[in-house]
Amino acid sequence: xxxxxxxxxPSSGKxxxxxxxxxxxxxxxxxxxxxxxxxxxxxxxxxxxxxRAGTALGTFYTYFDSxxxxxxxxxxxxxxxxxxxxxxxxxxEMTALATERAALAAFLGFARDHKExxxxxxxxxxxxxxxxxxxxETTAQRIGERLRKGGESGEFREGLGEAHAWAxxxxxxxxxxxxxxxxxDASIEEITEAAASILQKGITRQPG
Amino acid sequence: xxxxxxxxxPSSGKxxxxxxxxxxxxxxxxxxxxxxxxxxxxxxxxxxxxxRAGTALGTFYTYFDSxxxxxxxxxxxxxxxxxxxxxxxxxxEMTALATERAALAAFLGFARDHKExxxxxxxxxxxxxxxxxxxxETTAQRIGERLRKGGESGEFREGLGEAHAWAxxxxxxxxxxxxxxxxxDASIEEITEAAASILQKGITRQPG
Numbered sequence: 001x002x003x004x005x006x007x008x009x010p011s012s013g014k015x016x017x018x019x020x021x022x023x024x025x026x027x028x029x030x031x032x033x034x035x036x037x038x039x040x041x042x043x044x045x046x047x048x049x050x051x052r053a054g055t056a057l058g059t060f061y062t063y064f065d066s067x068x069x070x071x072x073x074x075x076x077x078x079x080x081x082x083x084x085x086x087x088x089x090x091x092x093e094m095t096a097l098a099t100e101r102a103a104l105a106a107f108l109g110f111a112r113d114h115k116e117x118x119x120x121x122x123x124x125x126x127x128x129x130x131x132x133x134x135x136x137e138t139t140a141q142r143i144g145e146r147l148r149k150g151g152e153s154g155e156f157r158e159g160l161g162e163a164h165a166w167a168x169x170x171x172x173x174x175x176x177x178x179x180x181x182x183x184x185d186a187s188i189e190e191i192t193e194a195a196a197s198i199l200q201k202g203i204t205r206q207p208g
Numbered sequence: 209x210x211x212x213x214x215x216x217x218p219s220s221g222k223x224x225x226x227x228x229x230x231x232x233x234x235x236x237x238x239x240x241x242x243x244x245x246x247x248x249x250x251x252x253x254x255x256x257x258x259x260r261a262g263t264a265l266g267t268f269y270t271y272f273d274s275x276x277x278x279x280x281x282x283x284x285x286x287x288x289x290x291x292x293x294x295x296x297x298x299x300x301e302m303t304a305l306a307t308e309r310a311a312l313a314a315f316l317g318f319a320r321d322h323k324e325x326x327x328x329x330x331x332x333x334x335x336x337x338x339x340x341x342x343x344x345e346t347t348a349q350r351i352g353e354r355l356r357k358g359g360e361s362g363e364f365r366e367g368l369g370e371a372h373a374w375a376x377x378x379x380x381x382x383x384x385x386x387x388x389x390x391x392x393d394a395s396i397e398e399i400t401e402a403a404a405s406i407l408q409k410g411i412t413r414q415p416g
Contacts, residue, residue, distance in 0.1 A: 040334060136382075140386075156411050156413060157409075163386075163398065163399055164405075166382050166383055167379040170381055171376075174344075174378025175371065177374075178344075178371075194369070195375055197372075198372065198407070199406070199410050201409065203364050204363060204409070205364060
């Protein structure tokens with residue numbers, strides 16, 4: 001369904017140059033997601049990653065210098081994948097509100113399929129604060145950009161800015177935590193309907 | 209300004225029985241907030257806490273058995289304080305929307321004064337997952353209860369439920385992260401206005 005992005009070059013000079021290299025790097029990052037997601041940063045190990053990937057230890061060092069470095073590459077990779085999943089969901093003509101709804105649905109679907117994303121991104125706050133911050137700042141910027149476009153097209157009201165973007169991101173993140181990570185006791189349709197209804201009309205009773 | 213709550217008894221049988229004991233326990237929890245907030249769980253130490261509190265090591269063990277236990281008591285204490293700060297802000301007659309706004313303003317004020325709360329609660333996801341979960345579940349329940357009341361009084365629309373409460377909590381948490389912890393480059397008034405405007409009317413342009 002979703003395109004898996006070309007992995008981000010982890011260190012300058014260590015980018016894979018062949019398709020086979022890119023596949024190996026992808027496998028290492030997926031194995032790192034499983035290893036860090038299951039064990040957490042401190043208990044995760046490089047041999048745990050290579051053993052999951054079925055690669056030699058030396059292969060790991062072709063792409064990464066350390067556990068810190070593969071963790072950083074993984075957070076950036078997760079961030080990229082969330083971005084791409086949302087972008088793919090937005091193909092075609094859609095109203096601005098439908099766009100927010102589709103972006104949330106795509107994110108929730110991704111989170112259900114990759115529950116480890118919360119633990120990994122959340123642990124980045126402690127292990128790699130710069131990546132943590134960049135993940136949320138770039139996500140909020142993308143939402144802010146959509147709000148700006150929606151304002152220009154006349155669908156969204158004027159005066160929406162960064163704070164509104166952060167508010168929407170927070171809604172999405174916590175809905176994912178509750179309904180994708182902790183439990184799946186509501187459908188993605190129900191959850192996106194709740195969020196979209198807030199964005200459409202707020203929570204107050206409308207006059208008339 | 210705000211009432212500091214009576215500290216939660218950390219372990220059964222270790223509750224302070226005197227006013228002096230309660231003050232000592234309060235001092236230990238405040239020192240634990242400073243120690244865990246500055247160093248994180250793994251680098252924080254019991255002697256770091258008692259040294260900040262100006263108490264003997266033995267005094268610590270009057271109330272807590274371990275670093276894990278004081279951390280758990282601290283997360284619960286932070287959770288209680290957020291609850292009490294919000295509750296105090298809600299004294300008197302207020303519309304349901306004004307109530308949400310006042311609760312957010314109170315939370316943001318608390319977060320600016322106690323920036324360590326984010327690191328401590330966020331680290332609880334890894335150090336003490338049950339307390340992490342309880343903090344957000346009880347916070348969402350309180351918001352859900354206010355939504356229910358607002359629905360009964362006719363101010364909020366019908367059909368608001370748990371997902372709406374989680375969405376509102378997420379908004380509040382991420383606005384706090386961005387505008388209290390990372391930077392204070394907007395006033396609490398501006399931030400609460402952005403959030404309240406979403407709750408009042410969404411982000412779409414209203415017809416007419």
